[in-house]
Every structure is written in C-alpha cells, then in structure tokens.
Amino acid sequence: MSQFRTSRATAVVDVVVPVYNKVSFVMDAVGSVADAVEACPGASLYLVDNGSTDGSYELLVKHFGARAQISRLLSGTIAAVRNAGARQGRAPIISFIDCDCLIPRDYFARLETVLSETEAEATGCLVLLPPNPTWVEAVWNRMHDDGVSENETWINSANFAVRRSIFERVGGFNEKLETGEDAELCQRIRAAGGRLVEDARLGVAHLDNAKTVGAFYRKERWRGLGMFGTFRLGAVDKPIAMTVAHLAALVGATAILVLAPAPLLIRAAASAALAFAAPIITVAYRRRSSVRAFSRTRAVFLYQLYYLGRINALAIIASRKLGRHGRRRAPMVSQ
Numbered sequence: 001m002s003q004f005r006t007s008r009a010t011a012v013v014d015v016v017v018p019v020y021n022k023v024s025f026v027m028d029a030v031g032s033v034a035d036a037v038e039a040c041p042g043a044s045l046y047l048v049d050n051g052s053t054d055g056s057y058e059l060l061v062k063h064f065g066a067r068a069q070i071s072r073l074l075s076g077t078i079a080a081v082r083n084a085g086a087r088q089g090r091a092p093i094i095s096f097i098d099c100d101c102l103i104p105r106d107y108f109a110r111l112e113t114v115l116s117e118t119e120a121e122a123t124g125c126l127v128l129l130p131p132n133p134t135w136v137e138a139v140w141n142r143m144h145d146d147g148v149s150e151n152e153t154w155i156n157s158a159n160f161a162v163r164r165s166i167f168e169r170v171g172g173f174n175e176k177l178e179t180g181e182d183a184e185l186c187q188r189i190r191a192a193g194g195r196l197v198e199d200a201r202l203g204v205a206h207l208d209n210a211k212t213v214g215a216f217y218r219k220e221r222w223r224g225l226g227m228f229g230t231f232r233l234g235a236v237d238k239p240i241a242m243t244v245a246h247l248a249a250l251v252g253a254t255a256i257l258v259l260a261p262a263p264l265l266i267r268a269a270a271s272a273a274l275a276f277a278a279p280i281i282t283v284a285y286r287r288r289s290s291v292r293a294f295s296r297t298r299a300v301f302l303y304q305l306y307y308l309g310r311i312n313a314l315a316i317i318a319s320r321k322l323g324r325h326g327r328r329r330a331p332m333v334s335q
Contacts (some may be wrong), residue, residue, distance in 0.1 A: 012042030013161075014089030016096050017068075018081040019060060021289075022049040025100040026059045032102045041106035044069070045106045048087040051075050056099075061173035079173035079181035082157065086164075088259055094167055098158040102128060107204070111161055114199045121194030122162040122186065124155040127206035134211045135298060141209075142284070142292040143299050151200045153190065156281060157182035159204050166194045174215050180226025187230050217305045223254035224313025243314065246307040279303035 015037050017030060030047065037045040045068035049057040060070050068089060073081055086094050095111060097103060104110075114123050129141050157173075160182060170188040173181045186196055210216035224243075231237050253274035260267050283299045 010042065011044065011089065011091035012210065013093040013095050014086065014091040015043060015045045015108070015112065016082055016085030016094060017047050017099050018050060018078055019047060019052060019056050019086065019099040020255035021052045021054045021056055022099045022208065023052070023054045023056045023059060025289070026056055027063065029102055029207060032062060033097050034064055036103050036105050036107045036140045038067070039105050042090055042091070043108050044091065046071070046088050048073065048081050048085040050081045074296070077175055077181070079177055080175040083172045083175060086167065092163050092164050093161060096157050097160040097204070098206070100206060101158055102205040102207065107202070110201045114201055115161070115163070115198070118197045118199070119195070121166045122155060122160065122189055122196045123199055123202060124160040125198055125202040125204070127156060127158050128203045129209045130205050130209070133209070136211060136213060136216050136302065137209045139294045139298045140302055143286045143290055148290045154183045155187045155196055155198055157185075158206060159202065161202075162189070166174065166192060174335070177229045178225050179223050180229040184229040201246050204288040213305060214325070216225060216302065217309050218311035220306045221312045224248045224310035225316060227310060228302055228314065229318070239310070242278050242282060243307055243310040247311050247314070249274045249277050276300060276304065278307055
C-alpha cells in the first residue's frame with residue numbers, strides 16, 4: 001500500500017512549501033504563495049518547517065496560521081520534508097515551491113493550463129533572477145536558460161509540480177538523499193514512462209541564490225554531495241564524468257608544472273590549459289544551448305568553482321564512507 005493518501009475529486013492542487021532558516025524571505029515568498037493559493041479554488045497550502053532555528057517557524061505560525069496547514073519536523077532531509085507535506089493532501093496535483101521563491105498570483109491557474117495542454121506527468125521551470133542580481137547570479141542563470149517549453153530530463157524541485165498518481169507510484173522523493181533528490185525523482189518518473197515538460201509560463205523568481213563566489217562554491221559543494229543519487233551502471237552521467245575528468249586534469253596539470261623537463265613558461269601554459277579544459281568545454285556547450293548572452297570569462301571561472309566544489313564533495317563522500325567502514329570494524333579490534 002502506498003504511504004501517500006489517495007486523491008479526492010474536490011481538491012485541485014496541494015501546494016507544499018518546505019521551510020528551513022529562511023526568515024528573511026518568509027513574508028515575501030511564502031506570502032506570494034499564500035496569495036496564489038487563495039486565488040485558486042480547490043488549492044490547499046501545506047507549510048512544513050524542518051526545525052528552523054532563526055525564527056522562521058514562529059513567523060509562519062504568526063502570519064500564516066489561518067491561511068495554511070503548518071507542521072514541523074525536528075530534523076530530516078529536504079526529501080523527507082517534501083514527502084511529509086505531500087502526505088497531508090489528497091489533490092491530484094502536488095506543487096512543490098521553495099520558501100524563497102516569489103510566484104505570481106495566477107500561478108496555479110497557469111499550472112493547470114500547462115498540465116492540461118501538455119499532458120505531462122511533471123512540470124516546472126528554471127527559476128528566474130530576483131531584482132538587481134549580482135554577476136554570479138546573472139551569469140549562472142543566463143548560462144542555463146535554454147528557452148524551456150520542451151521535454152526535460154530534470155526539473156528543479158524549487159519549482160516543481162507532479163501528478164499525485166505517478167508521484168505515489170514511484171514512491172515520492174528518496175529520503176535517504178541529502179541533495180539531488182529532485183534529479184533522482186525525475187529519473188524514476190521517466191523510467192516509469194512519465195513525461196517531464198519545462199514551461200516558461202511557470203517561471204518564478206528565486207530570491208536566495210548564491211550571490212558571491214564564496215557562497216557559490218559552498219552551495220555547489222553541498223549539492224555535489226548528492227551526485228551519485230542518479231548514477232546508474234551502463235549510463236553516462238555527464239556531471240560526474242566531467243568532475244572526474246577535471247580531477248584527472250588537475251593532477252596532470254600539477255605533474256606537468258612540477259615534473260616536466262621544459263621551460264617554466266611552457267610548463268605553466270600547458271598546466272593552465274589542462275586545469276581549465278573542463279570549464280572551457282562546459283561553457284562552450286552551454287553557449288550553444290543558451291538563449292541569453294553571458295560573459296564567457298566569468299562563466300569559465302564559475303565552472304572552475306563548480307568542479308572544484310564537486311571534487312571537494314567527492315572527498316567528503318569518500319571520507320564519510322571510510323568513516324562508516326571504520327566504525328563497523330572498530331569493535332573487532334583488540335583493546
């Protein structure tokens with residue numbers, strides 16, 4: 001039996017908003033979602049706090065207690081929080097919106113239209129830039145804007161809607177994953193025969209992007225912790241392949257710089273070419289698919305940080321696995 005409830009004909013859409021330490025965005029972002037829910041007959045709003053410590057939960061209760069069903073988990077992955085919200089409703093459509101996203105008042109009317117016209121099992125859209133974005137936000141967003149309104153292999157769960165029938169059938173989000181739960185869910189939906197469509201009519205503004213290079217690196221390192229969630233034998237995972245290739249290139253670049261029997265200038269040039277090969281190749285690919293102009297130099301710099309963050313994540317994953325193995329072996333060692 002499914003862990004989720006069955007749908008009810010009187011409901012249209014259940015809107016699930018996970019919240020964790022976003023007190024600066026709660027009033028504007030969650031307020032916009034609450035307004036859109038009230039503008040859509042048959043919509044219900046579920047706010048699920050994941051043990052916030054910055055006052056977010058108290059703000060939700062104070063300002064949205066009469067407009068939404070509010071619940072709280074003491075701890076859990078973002079996947080667990082989203083599943084907990086989905087289990088509370090019965091509508092045939094589940095809409096997941098992050099608590100730092102601004103949505104238009106007619107968002108859910110647009111959602112119904114998109115699902116009706118496309119007959120997709122899941123839909124959403126690349127999150128849009130907030131007002132006055134930093135160059136980090138602008139370059140990264142523009143680089144990944146491919147025009148949308150087409151079939152996709154993955155849709156970001158910050159702005160993701162899915163039919164409850166297939167969501168329940170595939171078991172919802174994988175609660176064991178720390179990150180990457182949206183890509184992994186989309187992979188299972190596609191494997192079950194579901195179609196994913198990204199549509200520009202569902203654009204929402206994302207307020208809490210990484211605004212500095214330091215914040216960008218930390219966020220990509222954290223996201224990299226879930227990189228193996230979609231790994232399958234017999235299939236090529238491009239981000240993982242490029243990350244491993246970049247790691248090998250960095251090792252080779254270091255070896256050339258230190259060991260090659262050539263003049264320093266030549267060694268430095270060859271080393272730099274290897275060290276930036278993966279970012280340059282990736283940006284060239286993105287430039288071909290993007291519909292918006294962006295600075296190639298800044299884009300290469302950001303992708304260098306992206307791959308370095310993922311390499312750091314690989315080290316963290318390996319360290320965790322070694323730590324777990326170590327703890328398992330510890331009782332066997334003589335004292």
